[in-house]
Amino acid sequence: MELKDIAEMIKDRYPTELKETKEFRDQLSVVLRKDRIKDVMRYLHDTPELHFNFLKDLSGVDYLGKKEPRFEVVYHLYSLSHRHMIRIKAEVPEEDASIDSVVDIWAGANWHERECFDLFGITFKGHPDLRRILLPEDWEGHPLRKDYPLKSDLGEKEWHGYTETVEIAKKNKGYEVI
């Protein structure tokens, strides 16, 4: 099936959800509203002509100052039987940074969504186990947001976790800390 036909099918079925479609280097991007994202995904997964059974990737993008709404959650779907790929982009505003989880449809989305939550602070509603995944539980902020600094603001100061560990080690006899 041609990529254009896929876009047409989504447009026919969900005319109010689809915002725009873009094609770049033979890859199709479909921008959707986030409210009924799960219905659309279910449709893409279950319809035999489309049969997007393989979730290649799920990620977030932060367009701070570039466009509104600020975030996008990007899904790359692939059909192993038809061998076609599509990129679904759901727009997520900053004030309500949440979207429905698709773990029920593709179990593999579980960790991708946790990662997106961890690094962008986007909440996935209905996710069975939404915790930080790459960063420690007590980490503050979401590093892949564009307003998160690249370099630490600690400067010459030691990270508090390290100084605490040193204090504990000093209390325990027999340890010397360089």
Added chain:
Amino acid sequence: MPAIEKDMKTKELTLSMGPQHPATHGVLRVVLELDGETVIKVTPYIGYLHRGVEKLAESQTYLSALPLTDRLDYVSSMSNNVGYCVACERLFGIEAPERAKYIRTMMSEMTRISSHIIGVATHALDIGAMTLFLYSFRDRETLIDLFEMTCGARLTVSYPRIGGVRNDVSQEFLDKLYAFTETFPATIEREYETLLNENRIWKQRTQGIGVISAEEAINWGLSGPNLRGSGVPYDLRKYAPYDAYEKVQFDVPVGKNGDVYDRYLCRMEEMKQSNRIIRQCIEQLPKGAVMAPDAPKFTLPPKDRVLADMESLIHQFVLITKGPITAPVGEIYVATEVPKGELGYYIVSDGSGRPYRMKLRTPSFVHVSTLPLLCRDAMVADVVANIGTIDIVLGEVDR
């Protein structure tokens, strides 16, 4: 049975395996909830190696982001580089010359062999079959030496470039590699497979363990030998060919039962197929340039020209410091088949010389997430077998 055992009270035990554990292949922490020897629940914890590669890449130019990709799956850095270069070439709309494509294909397959050697050897070592480790690392050494001969580095190679490869391969390299391919399939059969394929202990430890059905494997997004072990012939070298894969003949081995043993067999067969591809690449290797010449906005000029004429020097200086300033606005997802599975680069370009967003879809990240699924009804010893069979590298999981 003695009376004392009849009245024995038992309770569930929570055991933290890792982050420092010889069988976790890096710094992976797995929390096991055990009832005796039986595993009730497995919870993997990752992030110990998180370096923020995606954040770092946003501050780098397209050229200087290349060495970051070495450090993802550090046992198959060449494949990661190739994947990145293929993705960037597609974004810029340029094409590498034929010779470079063949060289990259050849290098990718060498990496596949050396990565599968590590995967299978450490996997066997965890289960108790130590000898394979010693034999196979001898062969891996040959390949690593060949990498060193071409680009000076053994592990973190950074050899491919956007639009080609850094330098041409020497005749000595090709001769040595060809000599290696002549004996390697026999080595696999004689030394590796005789140790394990029909080994009773090995079969008992692997057959029927960590079973995952084809539907589940697809639903969980597995790729590479882990998916093919369940009988799904999904291989990006066939499904979406890049570089010279369209021009070489090879088969994609698939398993039947989706257990640890089938995944092991897939990896063994893949090594033989990689060997086949390398031979064809050497035989068909076309002559010509190794860097795309007609795309000066994106590719570095050859070193001898940089030293000889002013224009190339300026060109190199601008490319290194500013990056290709005319990267087209757009976004692209390009995936390549690395030894572990599907490595995808999702690059968003805003028209500047640096990637606005670079998401790395690494196969190991997805594979670790299926560990609880593989360890259904498993015993403690099977957890070790399951960690080995998904063949993870934690540098790639944590990024």
